[in-house]
Amino acid sequence: MKRLLGRFRPVRLVMSAAVVLVALSVGFTLIGPLILGHATNLVFEGWVSSRMSAGQTQEQVVAELRAAGDDTMADMVAAMVIVPGAGIDFAALGAVLLLAIGVYILASGVEWIANRMLNFGVQRVMYRLREDVERKIHALPLAHFDRMRRGDVLSRLTNDLDNLNQVLSESMGQIIRSVLTVVGVLAVMFALSWQLTLVTLLTVPLTAVVIGLIGVRSQREFTTQWKSTGVLNTRVEESISGHNLITVYGRGDSTKDAFDAENDEVFRSSFRAQLLAGLMMPAMQFIGNLVYVGIALVGALQVANGQLRLGTVQAFIQYSRQFSQPLAQLGGMAAQLQSAAACAERVFELLGYPEEPVEHARATLPDEPRGEIEFRHVAFGYSPDTPLITDLNLRAEPGTTTAIVGHTGAGKTTLVNLLMRFYEIDSGQILFDGVDTSLLTREDLRSHMGMVLQDTWLFGGTIEENIAYGKPGATRDEVIAAAETCYVDHFVRTLPQGYDTLIANDGGNLSQGERQLITIARAFLTRPTVLILDEATSSVDTRTELLLQSAMQRLRSGRTSFVIAHRLSTIRDADTILVMDHGDIVEQGAHEELLAHGGVYAELHAAQLAAGGSLDDVEA
Structure with missing residues (x-):
């Protein structure tokens, strides 16, 4: 909460002005009971x-x-202001009541302005917090997302931030008003009667006991609630994204059972949190009623003894309500504040994760890079205790195509991840046109590279926008030219809106092959110096794959290309084929050369031929 309040520093002037207005509103409100007491x-x-x-x-x-x-009646009359036989002064009473109405209207108007200013300050803080979270997501290293569940990340970005925004918007003004009201009411009550004030202050230790017994446990339950909500969101996200597989493998019942168990945990933690939080307001109201009884008793005795006028006691009862009501509100808001604290803790935990180091360019690439790539004695491991690559050496000449094959987990994708600096190497060097890539900024390095992955990614937008994603400002003619080269144009023109067709979430209204073709066209449009294809044709049919071969040859012309493939038909014309095993290059050469060698590559080739010449993936 201290860290959250620290985020209000940039809007401190607005918040300070709002606090002054709230204090003014509270002051007007505090005058009201005195005026009404005078009317009484x-x-x-x-x-x-x-x-x-x-x-x-x-x-x-x-x-x-x-x-x-x-004597009792004599003391009471002596404390009054009376004119025997005069009766009630209705003219004076009307003026006093009009004054009371005016004061309360003024208090409401000032409070409305203060709430507007407070809401502005809160929304500015939440705006910057959302900006920081968005920036943080893009600043985190890729390895971090390998360790986090997507649903939990989404829960922090949506549920936690939304709850934090709601609590701050609803509670910030009320908290400030309640605190100022308590302070102001205490000052007025002491001025009226210190004896009755002491009766009122008996609620303070009782309030502290209630908050100590209930508030701490409630905070723990709210933390559990939001954590279990993140787990449940992960389950929902996985169930939606993997719906087809769940159906195919008949795991609907087990998935539902897992969802029910996690949903039950959310229910139980939420129920416990709300149950404990719900006890706060009744407990505070009970304490307030005790104070009301005490003031009525002691006040009646002081009126009877002539120590106080009846209107003063009436005003004091109103002040006691104004004192106990903010305490009860603070007790009720404690639940919301505890929920907000739990959400803020999860958001600040995300913001506290280590980012990729801030980079300063210590070298630059030539204005027209050639695309020469070299790995020198590279070592890397996802875990320090489990090295994957120990001493990798590789050289790719400009304009050549290097294919990478091997068993699953051999390190094929890891190699290109290191080249793209998604992960940092443990030792050695990776050179781009003779420049150590660690001396380049990631943005500069990746601006010269294009990548097409096996898993397609399309966003909610038109087909044209998705193709042009890699090249901001691309004209429609450029988009269409890339689409024609990648055989996207022919199926796009069959759609009612053509290139203006909106793609549903994750491209659900297109086939897998069509989605893959669009991502390939996206890479074509960027015209990168280095091209990386990670099983880029695995989702297209055989005929489309054959058509893409000529298109990719044109794309690779004059560009350095790395192709990861299981289908050997896609890499037969590669200049160099690397066969990897456990992070090491065990074979290297052209297609015919490796077949003649009779090693691992020849075994993979023979396995595909044994499958009837199928182009499907075959793992040795």
Whole structure:
């Protein structure tokens, strides 16, 4: 919470002005009971005056009462302001009531302005917090997302931020007003009667006990609630994205059972949190009622003894309500604040994750890079205890195509991830045109590279926007030219809106092959110096794959290309084929050369031929 409040520093002027206005509103509100108490005195003392004989003075009436032995009534009348026989002064009463109405209207108007300013400050803070979270997501290293569940990340970006925004918007003004009201009411009550104020202050230790017993446990349950909500969101996200596989493998019942168990955990933690939080307000109201009874009893005795006027006691009862009500509100808001604290903790935990180091360009690539790539004694491991690559050496000449094959987990994708600096190498060097890539900024390095992955990614937009994603400002003619080269144009023109067709979430209204073709066209449009194809044709049919071969040859012309493939048909014309095993290059050469060698590559080739010449993936 301290860190959250620290984020209000940039809007401190607005918030300070709002606090001043809230204080002014509270001040007007505090005047109200005094005015209404005076109205009560006018009515009560006027009625008492009407019951007395005209022509007497107040002192004479008091003396007669004492002479009759009624000292209690005498003390009460002595404390009043009466005019025997005069009755109620309705003109003065009307003026006092109009003044009270005016004060309350003024208090409401000032409070409305203050709430507007507070809301502006809160929304600016949340705006910057969302910006920081968005920036953080892009600043985190790729390895971090390998360790986090997507649903939990989404929960922090949506549920936690939304709840934080709601609580701050609803509670910030109320908290400030409640605190100022408590302070102001205490000051006025002490001025009116320190005895009655002490009765009111008996609630403070009781309130502390309630918050100590209930608030701490409630905070723990809210933290559990939001954590279990993140787990449940992960389950939902996985169920939606993997719906087809769940259906195919008949795991619907087990998935539902897992969802029910996690949903039950959210229910139980939420129920416990809300149950404990719900006890706060009734407990505070009970304490307030105890104070009301105490003030009524002690105040009645002081009125009877002539120590206070009836209107003063009435005002004091109102002040006691104004004192206990903010405490009860603070107790009720404690649940919301605890929920917000739990959400803020998860958001700040995300913001606290280590980012990729801030880069400063210590070298630059030539204006027209050639695309020469060299790995020198590269070592890398996802875990320090488990090295994957120990001593990798590789050289790719400009404009050549290097294919990478091998068993699953051999390190094929790792190699290109290191080249793209998605991960940093443990030792050695990776050179781009003789420049150590660690001396380049990631943005500079990746601006000269294009990548097509096996898993397609399309966003909610038109087909044209998705193709042009890699080249901001691309014209429609450029998009169409890339689409024609990649055989996207022929199926796009069959769609009712053509290139303006909106792609559903994750491209659900297109086939897998069509989605893959669009991502390939996206890479074509960028015209990169280095091209990386990670099983880029695995989702297209055989005929389309054959058509793409000629298109990719044109794309690779004059560019350095790395092709990861299981289908050997896609890499037969590669200048160099690397066969990897456990992070090491075990074979290297052209297609015919490796077949003649009779090693691992020949075994992979023979396995595909044994499958009837199928182009499907075959793993040795």
